[in-house]
Amino acid sequence: MLRTLLALGAGLALTGGAAGCAADPDAGTNGVGRQTPEAIAAKSRAAALAARSVHLSGTVAGRGTLYHLDVRLTDGAGVGRVTGGGRDFEVLRVDGRLYVKGEAGLYDTTGTSREAAETLRDKYVVVPPDDPAYQGLEELTDRRALLGTVTDLAGPPRKDGYGEVGDSRTVAVSGPGGGTLQVALQGTPYPVRVDRPAGGSLDLSDFGKAVKVTAPPPAQVVDLGAVPSAVAGR
Template identity: 45%
Template structure:
């Protein structure tokens, strides 16, 4: 058998190593998107769509989700409400603050309950007569009471999101961003932002993550998409009857 010259062996090994490095480098570049610098590599693909399609996709994802948590502020009819609510199809719960007065809402099916401290009821009642009875208790809101229509919307996922997740005016894309939780997002705007802005997740489902409403009408963050939680009626010992029309202001 003829022995291979040492020089040829070294050259052969060098060529093989160089080829292996080249192949590995190409694979790394391809896997990271470095070969073409594809900004949509590793995303859910909505970044390739026009703004109107992105809005439609995010609305569909939000509607299909079983649950969501939203927090922030909403201004309507000249009044600002600060919300921290968890919502799902058959109910919702959380807190609402308006004009320095805070109260909690709980909806189980069609039954709505309001819970507040003495300050809320003193303001609503104009006296302290109801304070001892209602302070820290759940008050069942009759469905025929004007307060039911006003407050139940804060606990209804479909109603609340339908009223919020709409940008007004001409839709456009305003680039890519990183959400505070580290999620990559794409931002769409209505009339260059005057009609609102919406940050949509580029990872996983295209859920809305942050909304700034047009006209300074508040901003909201959305989280815990699809994360279930329990809503149940409060104990009878923790529930009282207000005995008159509830306040809506």
């Protein structure tokens, strides 16, 4: 599991592509496209971080593997699913605790005994803060941390054309490393897509919409530290 999270974390760094150009692209918009690239990037990032909740869905390329990510985040809580690299697991953060739920194969390649892996299979496993996987899971389920990562262009941006994401007209800004944000031209200038030429893109939606995250039933919860040989990536 730790290798999966490390690869996923590497893939979350922005490396993106440009959108196409449209005639009279700023007509009837929120006006953000008329501003400097620095202002567009800053306003988009600020809008994303100010939203109390968000839905991120798409693909992330990390260390030669394409992962599909689908998470819903709100203040202090998050729930989602990650697939790729032969792994498929759910992640949950609620009431100050981190949980992961997956097949036995998620654990039996990390030093965990087969017996322990079977015990953990399809259970909500509490990940302790000292586990090597904790940091990756925490960022994946922390609204501000994850949005901060995916909206960071890591340097001076440039304006990179106009386009559309779904029904939203957008303006693109790219960083020196190739990372690109597609910023909404209607309403609040949220970043609605992050594109990467290395593979994968993330769509951001449902800003500010209520997200219900509940703790799992106690009968489905297993404390990682209480299972012999369950090291989950240590």
